[in-house]
Amino acid sequence: MEVHLSDAERVFIVHGVQEGIRNDGRGASDYRPIRVETGVLSTTLGSARVRLASTDVLVGVKAEIDEIDCKQTEKKGRIRFFVDCSANATPLFAGKGGEEMAEFVSTALTDAYSNSKALDLSKLVVSTTKAWTIFVDVVVLECGGNLTDAAALGAKAALADARLANVRIKASDSEKSEIELTDDAYFDSWQLDVIMAPLLVTVNKIGWSNVVDASLQEEVCTKSALVVGVASSPAKGDLVTLVRQTGRGSLEPDSVDEMIALGVRAGNSLNRELDRILADIGRTQTNRNELVSAAGFLSS
Secondary structure: OOOOOOHHHHHHHHHHHHOOOOOOOOOOOOOOOEEEEEOOOOOOOEEEEEEEOOEEEEEEEEEEEEEOOOOOOOOOOEEEEEEEEOOOOOHHHOOHHHHHHHHHHHHHHHHHHOOOOOOOHHHHEOOOOEEEEEEEEEEEEEOOOOHHHHHHHHHHHHHHHOOEEOEEEEOOOOOOOEEEEOOOOOOOEEOOOOOOOOEEEEEEEEOOEEEEOOOHHHHHOOOEEEEEEEEEEOOOEEEEEEEEEEOOOOOOHHHHHHHHHHHHHHHHHHHHHHHHHHHHHHHHOOOOOEEEOOOOOOOO
8 A cells, every 4th residue: 555644644653763662562673463374376386475464475486497507616506586566566566666676676685695605506406517497486465564574584485395306317318418307296306405595674764763674654754774684593693695775865884783783683583483483384294374473573
């Protein structure tokens, strides 16, 4: 939906944030309720649906075997992100608005995952000349604020749900070897290690204060924001894979440091909670909804 705020409403939201009181009662580092569901699309290798309050995204993962880029110094596969922001999700996406937002989110995901420690793309190599290319398609069903974070949550959950078929290399009469896929693509398959796959945390500067997971009303009042890519695990520690500014306002160096620190703290908590959900799904081998209560979730 499109949001129009009067000057008085803007002042109310900004002053409330600066006093540590957001209009929905959350703290600066609190997320709204999050629902994660995996295995929702039978026509994909992996899929997920994420609802972040009223923001709703659907993510599907597909893959194909391509030629390895001969210019690469290291043999590895590829991962590509595509985002569809339809005007049906919000009138803000009408015209070029949806294209610009889709390009921003897809570029942020691509750059965040480009860190070699985030996802081991060498595992996608199937022969000396062939490797898997993974396609992650994000469809925005509804936008209620903080779309970037929701898309990253959906991408990680869908990648965790994805199964790639085991590949066998067969010798042939010609000089080129033949690639044969298994007949049972589900049971004779493997899953990606996404423990260090990054999430994106958008830290909004409202007045002189910083908050995460801004609502649509808070986004209208945001002067500038930082998108921070955060990967973390107990064994490997924390990794910042992306820092990108968005918005028209400028930021002081000290403010940037504070915003990154808040993004890392929130990202660590968000990663732990999502990893817990994905581990539960993996243990039960069933696809079910997980509701994360906002109470105490990602509190400072």
